[in-house]
Every structure is written in structure tokens, then in C-alpha cells.
Amino acid sequence: MWKRRMFAILLMLVAVAVGFFVYSTETAISPYAFKLGLDLKGGTHLLYEADTSSVATGDVAASMNALRDVIERRINIFGVSEPVVQVSSGSVFGANTPRLIVELPGVTDISKAVDAIGKTPLLDFRLVAPGITDEKDITGKKFDETFIATGLTGQYLERARLEFDQNSGAAEVSLSFNKDGSDLFEKITKNNVGRILAIFLDGDIKSMPVIREAITGGKAIISGGFVGQEGRVEARQLVQNLNLGALPLPIKLISTESIGATLGEQAVSSGIRAGLWSFAIIALFLILWYRLPGLVASLSLLVYVALNLAIFKLIPVTLTAAGIAAFILSIGMAVDANILIFERLREELARGRSLNDAITEGFARAWLSIRDSNLSSIITAVILYSLASTSLVKGFALVFAVGVLVSMFTAITVSRNLLRAVEFETVGRASKFFFGSGFK
Amino acid sequence: MHIVNHRKFYYCLSAILIVLSLAAISFWGLNLGMDFKGGSLLEIQYNSARPEVAGIEASLKPLALGDVSIRTAGDNGLILRFRSVTDAEHQSISKVLGADGISVVETRFSSIGSVLGAEAGRKSILAIGLVIIAIVLFITFAFRKVSEPVSSWKYGLIAILALAHDVIIPTGAFAILGHFAGYEVDVLFVTAILVVLGFSIHDTIVVFDRVRENLKVAKSLNRRVGFSTLVGESISQTFVRSINTSLTTIIALTVLYILGGEVTRHFALTLIIGITAGTYSSIFLASPLLVTIERWQQRNRK
Numbered sequence: 001m002w003k004r005r006m007f008a009i010l011l012m013l014v015a016v017a018v019g020f021f022v023y024s025t026e027t028a029i030s031p032y033a034f035k036l037g038l039d040l041k042g043g044t045h046l047l048y049e050a051d052t053s054s055v056a057t058g059d060v061a062a063s064m065n066a067l068r069d070v071i072e073r074r075i076n077i078f079g080v081s082e083p084v085v086q087v088s089s090g091s092v093f094g095a096n097t098p099r100l101i102v103e104l105p106g107v108t109d110i111s112k113a114v115d116a117i118g119k120t121p122l123l124d125f126r127l128v129a130p131g132i133t134d135e136k137d138i139t140g141k142k143f144d145e146t147f148i149a150t151g152l153t154g155q156y157l158e159r160a161r162l163e164f165d166q167n168s169g170a171a172e173v174s175l176s177f178n179k180d181g182s183d184l185f186e187k188i189t190k191n192n193v194g195r196i197l198a199i200f201l202d203g204d205i206k207s208m209p210v211i212r213e214a215i216t217g218g219k220a221i222i223s224g225g226f227v228g229q230e231g232r233v234e235a236r237q238l239v240q241n242l243n244l245g246a247l248p249l250p251i252k253l254i255s256t257e258s259i260g261a262t263l264g265e266q267a268v269s270s271g272i273r274a275g276l277w278s279f280a281i282i283a284l285f286l287i288l289w290y291r292l293p294g295l296v297a298s299l300s301l302l303v304y305v306a307l308n309l310a311i312f313k314l315i316p317v318t319l320t321a322a323g324i325a326a327f328i329l330s331i332g333m334a335v336d337a338n339i340l341i342f343e344r345l346r347e348e349l350a351r352g353r354s355l356n357d358a359i360t361e362g363f364a365r366a367w368l369s370i371r372d373s374n375l376s377s378i379i380t381a382v383i384l385y386s387l388a389s390t391s392l393v394k395g396f397a398l399v400f401a402v403g404v405l406v407s408m409f410t411a412i413t414v415s416r417n418l419l420r421a422v423e424f425e426t427v428g429r430a431s432k433f434f435f436g437s438g439f440k
Numbered sequence: 441m442h443i444v445n446h447r448k449f450y451y452c453l454s455a456i457l458i459v460l461s462l463a464a465i466s467f468w469g470l471n472l473g474m475d476f477k478g479g480s481l482l483e484i485q486y487n488s489a490r491p492e493v494a495g496i497e498a499s500l501k502p503l504a505l506g507d508v509s510i511r512t513a514g515d516n517g518l519i520l521r522f523r524s525v526t527d528a529e530h531q532s533i534s535k536v537l538g539a540d541g542i543s544v545v546e547t548r549f550s551s552i553g554s555v556l557g558a559e560a561g562r563k564s565i566l567a568i569g570l571v572i573i574a575i576v577l578f579i580t581f582a583f584r585k586v587s588e589p590v591s592s593w594k595y596g597l598i599a600i601l602a603l604a605h606d607v608i609i610p611t612g613a614f615a616i617l618g619h620f621a622g623y624e625v626d627v628l629f630v631t632a633i634l635v636v637l638g639f640s641i642h643d644t645i646v647v648f649d650r651v652r653e654n655l656k657v658a659k660s661l662n663r664r665v666g667f668s669t670l671v672g673e674s675i676s677q678t679f680v681r682s683i684n685t686s687l688t689t690i691i692a693l694t695v696l697y698i699l700g701g702e703v704t705r706h707f708a709l710t711l712i713i714g715i716t717a718g719t720y721s722s723i724f725l726a727s728p729l730l731v732t733i734e735r736w737q738q739r740n741r742k
Contacts, residue, residue: 039703047556110549111534114527253527255556260547263483267701278695282688289684322628325696325704329635329711332692336685340646343681369649372582373642379574380638384631387567389560390475392703393631400635 008421011414012299019306025313032313037320037395040268042261043105044113045391047088048251050098054149055249061087064098066155066248071102071117080104100251110258122203122247123154123175125220127188128196147198150188155248156181160239163221171226171235174219175242182218190214201238271324278328279305282335290342293419297338300415304334308406317402320395330403333377337411340366345419363416370408377404444672447728454605454725457717461612464619470611471618473626476561478524478554482533486516487543493518499536503529517547524551564630568607571634575641576600582645583652589667589734598729599644602721606640607633609717610710623706632710639689640718643682644726650674651730668731675727686719 025032038045050067052060064087072085084103107113126147158178165172177185188197189211199207199222207222226235283301286294308327312319345362353361378401385397443450474481493510496518500508505522513519525533530549538544576596583592610633617623651674658665690712697708 108546111527111531254553255551256527256530257550258546258548260545263547267703270699270701274696274699277699278692281691281695285688285691321701321703322631322707325700325707328692328696328700329689332689333639333685335688336642339681339684339688343678347677365653369646372649373645376575376578376641376645377638379578380571380634383567383570383574384634387563387570389556389563390627393627396628396631 004417005421008417011417012303015303015306015414018303018310022306022309022313032316034309034313035316035318036264036268037318037323037391038103038105038257038264039259039320039392040264041105042108042259042264043103044107044110045255045257046102046104046110046114046117046253047255048100048102048117049254050100051250051252052098060098063155063248064100067100067251070247071100074116075102075104080107099254106261108258108260110256114253114256122201122250123157123242124200124203125150125152125185125188126198126200127192128198128208130195147200150184150197152177152181152184152188153248154242156184157242158218160242162236162239165223170223171232172221172223173226173235173239173242174221177218177220179218182216185218185220186214186216267321267324271321271328275324275328275331279331282332286335286338290339292422293338293342293345296415296418296422297335297342299418300338300410301331301334303414304407304410305331307410308403311402311406312399315402317398318391318395319399320392322392322396323399326396326399327403330400330407334403334407334410336373337366337370337407338415340369341411341415359416359419363412367412370411374404374408442672443675443724444668444728444731447724447732450724450728454721457612458605458608461608461615464612464615465608468615468619470615470625471623472561473624473629474521474524474550474552474557475626476557476564478552478557480520480522480525480530480551481548482520482522482530482546483513483548484518484520484537485514485545485547486518487545488516490516490518491542496520496537499539500533503532503536505529505533524553560627564627567630567634568637571637572600572603575603575637579641579645579648583648585652588655589737590730594733595648595730598726598733599641601729602644602718602726603637603640605721605725606636606714606718610636610714613713614710626706628704628707629710632707632714635711636714636718639715640721643686643719643722646682647674647678647722647727648730650678651727667734671727671731675723679723682719682723686715689715 021032024030027033050064052063055063068085068087072083075083075085082105084101086101086103088099088101102113102117104113127150129146129148156177158176158181161174161176163172163174164170193211193213196208196210198205199209199220206225209221209223226232279301283298286297286301288294290297308330311317317323341362344366345358348358348361348365349355381397381401381404385394385401388394388397490512493512496510497508500520500522505525507522509521511519511521530551534546576599579599580593580596583595585592614623614625614629618625651671654670654674657663658670693708693712693715697705697712700708
């Protein structure tokens with residue numbers, strides 16, 4: 001008996017330690033502070049769709065990663081703390097066009113953010129089809145027939161530099177390619193001497209130089225398009241943007257979500273208030289109805305809350321408004337395993353078993369029900385998570401799944417051991433009252 | 441057992457609710473939110489007194505935003521809804537709202553393209569379908585050893601009926617709320633429906649599990665007892681537990697509805713309606729249906 005009590009006390013001490021961990025890590029500098037979703041701390045969530053029609057199927061993943069790196073670089077310059085740039089893996093049932101998720105905490109000026117990301121120049125080198133000498137030849141032909149893609153794009157750019165023509169003083173932009181780009185550029189120029197290699201920027205022709213000889217060393221110059229003072233400013237800006245990274249793929253913004261920090265703060269404080277009140281009312285109900293076991297269940301629920309919150313910090317789970325709702329819902333549902341056990345316990349007592357046996361029997365019999373019924377909730381959570389179309393729903397599913405698993409754990413460990421620790425040796429009037437139930 | 445003996449009354453009650461719900465759904469339809477239809481929502485906060493709504497409507501007219509709905513929010517706030525817009529269009533809207541030097545802060549903006557909306561719709565239907573299939577398979581598996589007097593796949597079948605009941609009633613409620621109060625069906629609504637499915641089956645399993653156990657006990661004790669009595673006993677043994685579990689969950693949800701954030705208010709309401717329907721269907725529908733099926737089998741055998 002004393003062994004059990006010592007064990008229960010140890011269990012509670014561990015729970016208190018867990019609770020202290022949860023509480024003490026809630027500082028701005030702690031790596032274990034709660035991770036709040038954008039809807040709670042304020043920020044912007046952008047969803048882009050990439051046009052991969054010009055890329056071979058096998059290269060889609062690679063160019064998406066290149067796209068992500070470029071956008072990440074741009075955002076870092078923009079000065080956002082902890083931005084997220086993610087290629088959406090696209091589930092089996094989702095769309096087949098690859099997507100890019102951009103999350104910018106603290107940024108609510110979407111236009112500035114969208115500009116910073118989207119206005120990156122799209123650099124593209126295309127060979128002009130033979131026989132085309134002036135604009136009249138272009139009419140009536142498809143773009144791709146006139147300008148043949150070479151595969152050389154901004155993806156291969158290492159850096160751009162602003163230079164000035166030694167004779168005229170006009171601004172020029174010099175481009176240096178990386179290793180792969182240099183090889184590609186050399187091959188293109190070698191095989192197409194005498195043809196025109198048009199340089200496109202964001203779909204517009206910037207320059208149309210004639211290839212005079214094979215170019216080794218991977219350097220190209222955009223010249224002629226920058227006239228006067230305005231041209232200089234334009235060239236300088238272009239160089240800057242090119243150095244931040246040209247987008248390897250064209251992208252389109254398909255969804256925007258932006259929430260101010262105040263709305264998020266309100267959601268957090270109302271969530272916490274709702275959590276505290278629901279816990280208090282549920283605990284009161286449990287103690288009134290199930291008395292001593294009810295008190296045990298309330299303690300066990302408290303352990304459940306602490307354990308859950310600690311897990312949210314350790315995984316870490318990004319909390320959203322829906323995640324908070326899931327957690328509050330799971331507090332309500334976590335009681336279930338306890339109630340199943342208590343009802344069984346009461347039945348076993350009514351059959352005239354001793355309290356000790358009744359507790360053992362009650363747990364053993366309730367376990368099957370607990371396992372089966374929680375499995376169905378886990379199935380729901382898994383399907384929800386894999387098919388979630390928004391981060392709100394994903395946040396919900398994750399918290400819900402963690403909640404169900406932890407509730408099973410606390411019911412069979414904490415509740416059981418606590419109940420065993422408080423059980424009475426004798427079957428007297430007192431224990432009958434404390435282990436009875438209802439409002440009689 | 442009262443519930444088993446008067447099962448027809450409870451069937452009727454459910455049938456009436458289902459018919460009403462279906463009528464509301466087919467008559468008024470569901471008020472789909474921008475999650476599914478695509479569209480934009482812009483919430484703004486004026487630092488000084490808020491201008492007249494009619495004036496804002498007029499000034500937004502040249503931007504051709506389609507149907508613009510403007511709702512007041514708080515003291516100096518407004519919530520505007522319109523079709524999905526590009527970033528350039530969003531900028532011109534901001535310019536119009538902040539014209540004449542009015543100081544205005546955008547606290548929330550979201551815009552979802554219609555393609556993305558349609559995709560969310562497809563995914564939602566798929567998710568509901570998958571959850572139902574997974575649950576039925578699971579029940580059939582869990583109850584595979586039960587064959588007398590009702591075979592295990594029939595437990596699964598009854599579970600589907602109960603689940604349909606639990607989905608139709610909150611959906612009907614939202615058709616009614618959508619028509620009269622403008623409530624929208626969004627991805628959180630679908631999430632709530634999925635949770636209700638999991639929860640309701642949770643309840644149904646507990647009662648079925650009791651029936652399974654009592655059948656085993658009766659067999660081992662050689663106790664000859666009618667199936668309807670046995671089901672009745674199982675219901676009364678699990679009744680308090682079912683009600684109490686639902687009660688604690690509904691307490692949590694009601695608190696969430698009252699104190700929780702704006703975002704999850706309708707979500708909490710959907711869950712409250714759904715879980716109530718789910719608890720009802722587990723106790724008053726699913727288990728008595730076992731008895732009804734057993735009766736049919738006997739009649740057919742004769």
C-alpha cells in the first residue's frame with residue numbers, strides 16, 4: 001500500500017515538474033516557448049502556384065527547390081524574422097501543380113511582401129528562329145516558334161554587375177553564370193554562331209545580341225536597353241534584383257491570408273480563458289458526480305493538460321486558433337476514459353467485489369472500450385491531417401491526435417495509480433460514499 | 441428496457457429531424473463560404489469615426505469587385521467581402537479606403553482563388569467519405585468475432601446509418617442558420633463534421649462493445665435471455681457513461697462557444713449540435729436497430 005502511495009506521489013512530482021517546465025519556458029528567449037501559428041501572432045501567409053510547363057517532369061522537384069531557395073534569399077533581405085518558405089509536397093489527392101507556401105510572421109503589409117517576392121526578374125535566354133530578321137516576320141507565329149527556349153534561365157546566374165560602356169558611357173548589365181550555366185552558355189553559343197540570342201526579362205525582350213563566336217567563361221552582357229539617367233537607375237535596380245536571385249519558374253499568387261497581431265492576441269487570450277473555464281467546470285462536475293474518483297480524474301486531467309502542453313512544446317506543434325479549439329475539445333473528451341473506468345468500477349463494486357479487485361477489474365474491462373473508441377478518433381485525425389487544405393485544419397488535426405494519445409496514456413497510468421493510492425482497505429460507509437456516484 | 445421497447449418512437453423522432461434537415465438542405469441549400477467558393481475578406485479598423493457604409497460602397501463601385509458585402513465590426517471596424525482579387529486590385533482597394541487622409545488599419549485580409557476553393561471542396565468530400573469507410577471497416581474488424589444472432593457487418597451497416605444521421609442533422613441546422621442568419625459552411629465546418637463522426641462512433645462502439653461482452657457472458661453462463669433484453673441491459677449499463685462523456689465534451693464546447701475566439705465560434709456550435717445528435721443516435725438509434733434487425737431475421741426465417 002505504501003509502495004503504491006509513494007509511486008503515486010512520485011508520479012505527481014513528475015507531473016509538477018512537467019507543469020513547471022511548461023510554465024517556466026514561456027519566455028521570449030526560451031527555445032521551448034509555444035510556437036504560435038500566423039493566425040495567432042499575426043502575419044502573412046501566401047500561397048503561390050508555380051508554372052512548371054516548361055520543365056521536364058523529372059526536374060520539377062529540383063526547380064521547385066531552386067525557386068524556394070531564391071525566394072528565401074529575397075525574404076531574408078526583406079528582414080522578416082523566422083520566415084517559412086516551403087514547397088508544398090502536394091498530397092496524392094491534391095492538385096498536380098506544385099505550390100510554394102510563404103509565411104511571414106509579423107508582416108501585415110501584404111503588398112510590400114508580395115512585391116518583394118513576386119517582382120523578382122525572370123531571366124530567360126531564347127534563340128530567335130532562323131529566318132526572322134525583323135518584327136514583321138514574327139506576326140502570325142507562336143511565341144515558342146519564334147523564340148526557342150534554350151534552357152538557360154536565371155537559375156544559372158551567379159551574379160550580375162552594373163558596368164558602363166567604355167565608349168558611350170551607357171549602362172550595361174554584365175551577367176556571370178555558374179559552372180553549369182557557363183557550360184550551357186558555351187554549348188548554345190558554339191552551336192548557333194550567327195543567330196540571335198534574345199534576352200528576356202519578365203517576358204519582355206531586353207536585348208537581342210547576335211552570337212559572333214562561342215563564348216567560354218560564362219559571361220554575358222545586356223546592353224543597349226538602358227538609355228540616359230533613367231536607364232542607369234533601371235540597370236542598377238535590375239542588377240540588385242538579379243543578384244537577389246532570378247526566379248527559375250514563373251509563379252502566381254493564388255491565396256493570401258493576413259492577420260494583424262491584435263486579432264491574434266485576442267484569439268490567444270480568449271482561448272486561454274475558455275480552456276481554464278472548461279477545465280474548472282468539468283472538474284467540478286466530476287467531483288460532484290464521482291466524488292473521490294472524480295477528484296482523482298480531475299487530478300489526472302490536470303496531468304493530462306500539463307503533459308499535452310509539454311508535448312506541444314517539445315515536438316513542437318504550431319498552435320492555431322483551431323488547435324486551441326482542438327485542445328479544449330480534447331479536455332472534454334479525455335475525461336471519457338476515466339468515466340468508462342469509474343462506471344465499470346461502480347458495477348464491480350455493486351457485484352460485491354472488494355474495492356481492490358473492483359479497481360483491477362474495472363480497468364481491465366474498460367480498456368477494450370477505451371482502445372477501440374479512441375482508435376476511431378485517431379483514424380479521423382490522420383485522415384484530416386493528410387487531406388487538410390488549410391494550416392488551420394492541419395493544426396487542429398495534429399493537436400487532436402496528440403490529445404487522444406495522451407488521454408489514453410494518462411487514463412491507464414495516472415488515473416489507475418492515483419486511484420490505487422487512495423483506495424481504502426475496508427469496505428465501510430465512508431468508502432461507499434466516496435466511491436459512489438450521482439448527486440444522491 | 442424502456443428505450444428498446446419504445447424504439448419506434450425514437451426512430452420517428454430521428455426520422456422527423458432527418459426529413460426536416462434534408463428539406464432545409466434541398467430547399468435553401470448550404471451557404472458556402474469563401475473557403476469553397478473563393479473570394480476575399482478584408483477587415484479594417486478606423487482610427488477615427490467610421491465613415492458611412494453607403495459611401496464606401498459607392499467609392500468601391502468603380503473597382504468592379506462584384507457583390508461587395510460590408511458589415512460593421514466593433515466600434516470602428518468594418519468587414520468587407522468581395523470576389524477574390526489580385527494583389528494590384530487589393531492595393532487599389534486599400535487606396536480607396538484610405539482616401540481623403542482617413543487613417544485606416546487593415547487587421548485581416550484573405551483572398552482565395554476559386555480553383556483553390558473547388559479543390560478544398562473536393563478534398564472535404566473525399567475526407568468525409570474516407571472517414572466513413574475507415575470507420576465501417578474498423579467496426580467490422582473489431583466485431584468480427586460476433587456473429588450470433590446479428591453478424592458483424594450488420595454492426596457496420598447500422599453504424600453507417602447512425603453516422604449519416606449525425607452528419608445530416610448539423611448540416612440541416614447550418615442550412616437553416618445559413619438561410620436565416622447567414623452562417624457559412626467553411627473548412628472548419630467540415631472538420632467539425634469529421635470530429636462528430638469520430639465521436640459518435642466512439643459512443644456507438646461503447647454500447648456495441650457492451651452487447652458483445654454481454655453476449656459472451658450469457659453464452660458462458662448458459663443464460664437464456666432474449667436479444668432485445670440483452671441489448672436493453674447493455675444500453676442501461678452504458679447510458680450514464682455515454683451521457684456523462686458527452687456532457688463533459690459539451691461543457692468544454694459551450695465554454696469555447698461563449699468565451700473562445702470569433703474564428704472557432706461556429707465550429708463549436710457545429711460540434712455541439714453534431715455531438716448531441718451523435719450521442720442520441722448511439723443510444724436511441726444504433727443499439728435498438730440491432731434488435732430490429734434481429735427481429736427481421738427471425739421473421740424471414742419463419
